Amino acid sequence: MKLSCDSLDLSDALTQVGKALPLKKVMPILNGIKLKAEGDTLTLTATDLELSIEKKIKADIFTEGETVILGKYFTEYVRKIDKEDVIIDTSGEKTLKLTYGENNGYIQTMEADEYPAFKNVNDENSFYIVKKELKNLIEKIIFCTASEDNRPTLKGCSIEISDNKIIGVASDGYRLAYCKKEIEYGGADIKIIVPARSMSEISKLLDDSDENVKVSIEKNYFMVDLENTKIVTRLIEGEYINYNKIIPSDFTTTVFVDKKALDTAIDRASLATRTEKKSVVKLEIREKRMSISAESEISGINEIVNIDLLGHDLNIGFNARYLSDSLRAISDDFVKLCFTTSTAPGVIVPTEKKEDEYLYLILPVRIIN
Amino acid sequence: MKLSCDSLDLSDALTQVGKALPLKKVMPILNGIKLKAEGDTLTLTATDLELSIEKKIKADIFTEGETVILGKYFTEYVRKIDKEDVIIDTSGEKTLKLTYGENNGYIQTMEADEYPAFKNVNDENSFYIVKKELKNLIEKIIFCTASEDNRPTLKGCSIEISDNKIIGVASDGYRLAYCKKEIEYGGADIKIIVPARSMSEISKLLDDSDENVKVSIEKNYFMVDLENTKIVTRLIEGEYINYNKIIPSDFTTTVFVDKKALDTAIDRASLATRTEKKSVVKLEIREKRMSISAESEISGINEIVNIDLLGHDLNIGFNARYLSDSLRAISDDFVKLCFTTSTAPGVIVPTEKKEDEYLYLILPVRIIN
CATH class of the missing domain: 3.10.150.10 (DNA Polymerase III, subunit A, domain 2)
Structure with a gap:
């Protein structure tokens, strides 16, 4: 196999298929990325046997062929060669030679025959x-x-x-x-x-x-x-x-609140319990205002946010991280929090978009009132 | 102690003195930052008994006094309160109360008497x-x-x-x-x-x-x-x-080279030995060009950079990181590498500045020619 291609194209392709390289130690061959030169295309593939990625880039192929090269090392090497064409040559024994400008390097290769075939899914x-x-x-x-x-x-x-x-x-x-x-x-x-x-x-x-x-x-x-x-x-x-059975649709307490104000308040209040296994915050929902508080042995924080309330007052506790994660995933400026009792799941939905497009459900944490 | 100050001033001051907080576990009191309110000034200090930092900021002092507060926690808390005045009040028992807008928090304090005094150095x-x-x-x-x-x-x-x-x-x-x-x-x-x-x-x-x-x-x-x-x-x-005894001043091989080209070449070549304990690169210095190469069991890389040479050809090996670190600390575009033999220390100096202003000396690594 001998070919010439753009180093940036090659680097991007290696980075992309490299996402399928195994995270844990497995069969050595899977640490490799397979290169196949055919026609005017270089095909790169990587797999951890669960996830497989295949990417094709344009190349000047002088000799067709295939090989497997240590994925992470080769990717890092090519990433350091920018703005130059590279020549890949595997005519040496079990060796890939890389030439760029006046410089060159060689790397041991593995057997392409031993690499698992890429699974193509039919389009039925x-x-x-x-x-x-x-x-x-x-x-x-x-x-x-x-x-x-x-x-x-x-x-x-x-x-x-x-x-x-x-x-x-x-x-x-x-x-x-x-x-x-x-x-x-x-x-x-x-x-x-x-x-x-x-x-x-x-x-x-x-x-x-x-x-x-x-x-x-x-x-x-x-x-x-x-x-x-x-x-x-x-x-x-x-x-x-x-x-479908878990997500409730009827609520007795509905809160409309500015997402950023709520997020900031949760972020600050949860500091007080951040050293604990889960950082719990307590919401006290009242007409016009909601207090968000947390308390530990050495500290307590109490934050107030303005809200619009539909329905009943409620005290309810949540893992602060679950609330924050959901708020950050919502793209609207205002969110709606929907509850029934202090032990039933709460639902967070955006206010601007169609309500059924996406939502977050969170189980509450028992709190001492 | 009761005072009001700007939360950004307080946050900056806490961050600065916090650099002196101990990195390792020591006496609990040293995890604290000392606050002292006097006149129109809040003085913050922290120390790990080796390094001490003291910082003064303006504050409206209602009641003078002093206290010690958990440094990292308090810093993180105040950092989350931006664009607001904060009121600090230690009238509660062993407790600091922080109020900002409608919100508030409290944190346990430690005894100011137990905190080491700040060492002022006389100006003789x-x-x-x-x-x-x-x-x-x-x-x-x-x-x-x-x-x-x-x-x-x-x-x-x-x-x-x-x-x-x-x-x-x-x-x-x-x-x-x-x-x-x-x-x-x-x-x-x-x-x-x-x-x-x-x-x-x-x-x-x-x-x-x-x-x-x-x-x-x-x-x-x-x-x-x-x-x-x-x-x-x-x-x-x-x-x-x-x-003074170690730094040589007479050299038989002097190389003038573009710093960035050299750094790139070392960075790439050293990839080949990066998994080894120290990544050694070999310099082969010849008229007009220097090759920088590294080799391991599975890979080898050879880079060429253009140079101006004064004196003799030389082959010499170095820990790649030592070369890179020095090059990155030099602000000029061109550097001068000075050698005598392959076993004597090499010296790297900037070319534009006065030569005696700064320099780096590196011991070579034995290489097989």
Whole structure:
């Protein structure tokens, strides 16, 4: 294999496919990125056997061929070579030679035969979605996924596709995020669980453009197909929690509040309990004003925010981080907090957008009144 | 004690004196910052018994008094209150109450009597130096200090003051930085060793202005007196290495080179050995060009930079990080590398400035030719 390509194109491609490199130690071959030179294209792939990314870039191919090169090292090396064409030559034994200007380097290679084949998902069940919409759907829910291993299905995002809509849900058992987007889809209903890590990497590869991406789903696999880049992930098996039963719709206390003022107040008040396992804040909801307070052995903080209240007064406690995370994920300036009792889940929704587009549900923490 | 002051002034002052809070666990009282309200001034002090910082800010004092408050927690709290006056009130028992707008908080306090007194250094031996010059002197040498405990004097910077000059030197035993500045000083010659941490915090409190700061030295103490801020540090006892004997002045190989090109080449080449304990690069100095190369079991990189050579060809090896650190501390675009043999120390100096103003000396690493 011998080829010449732009170092910036190569560096970008390596960085992108590198997101699929294993985070933990696994088979040595998976630490590699596979390079394949064919026609006028250099194809790069990486996989940790769960997530796979493939990227094609233009290259002048002198000799076709393929090889596997230590992913992180090669990426870092190429990233340091900017604004120059690089020549890649694997005619040496188990060695890739890189030449740029007057300089050169060599790196040991691995056997391309030993590298797992890239899984292409067929497009029997597929649809198109605008890039920024898919990115937004993921960003709105991803932070609510569980990180512990004891409930494997909660380590992924539930994706439901039916009759012109896609619904994404994430939950760690204490809180839940729900986001719905309209798409054009007339196929069979689909319910899958996509690993959180794959979702996160997919969102990073998407930009805020209005271009379409193609999403294809096959038994056990989910593929997002961007121009020249394909991301395939295995799915998580199992039954996701029945979130439709969990999300309440009738409330007796509804609070309208400035998001930034509320966030600042929670941020300050929660300082008082920040050294504790979970930083709990107590909300005291009254006509026109809500106090947000927290107390520890050595300190106490009490903040006041102005609100509009519909319904009853209420005292309720929450993990401060769950409230903050949700507020930060909401793009509106005002939010609506909806409650029934001090032990029932609270729901946070944006006020400007269609209410059913996205929401956050948070279980309260028992507080001493 | 009861007073009102600007939250931004208070936050800045807490952040500044907080640099003297202990890094390791020590006596609980030292985790505190002392507040003293007197006249129209709030004085804040912190110390780890080696480094002490005192800062004065304006305040409306209603009742004079003093207290000690958990430093990091109080700083973080006040930092979150911006653009508001705060009222500090310690009339509660062992409690400081903070009020800002409609909000308030309380924090446990400690006994001011138990806090160590701030050490004021008398000005028998003192001089003035321009802020940016002192900052520059520290920045030019500080990164060469040793971090290990086995040679305590090398954990500080040597400061020598005599007849209208100040010389700062730092070394970790493998490399050395030397920087000389002119000052007006007619007193007795002084040779001291200032702890690296104190030097670093002093440089952070200095800005790039042309204002003067007063430096005072007393047996065992070094004080920098800025407007409203005083920094006092204990000195390190012992005899510093005799650097005048170590720095060579005659060279047989002198290389003039573009600093950025050299730095880039070292950065790239050293990638090949970056996983090793020290990343060694080999310089092959020839007429018009120098090759910089590094090699490990799995990779090798060879870079070429254009140079002007005065004297003999030479092959010599260095720890890449030592070369890079020195290059980054030099403000000129071109540098001069001076050598004699492959086993004698190399010296790096800027080309534009007066040669004796600052220099870096680096011990070479044995390489196989």
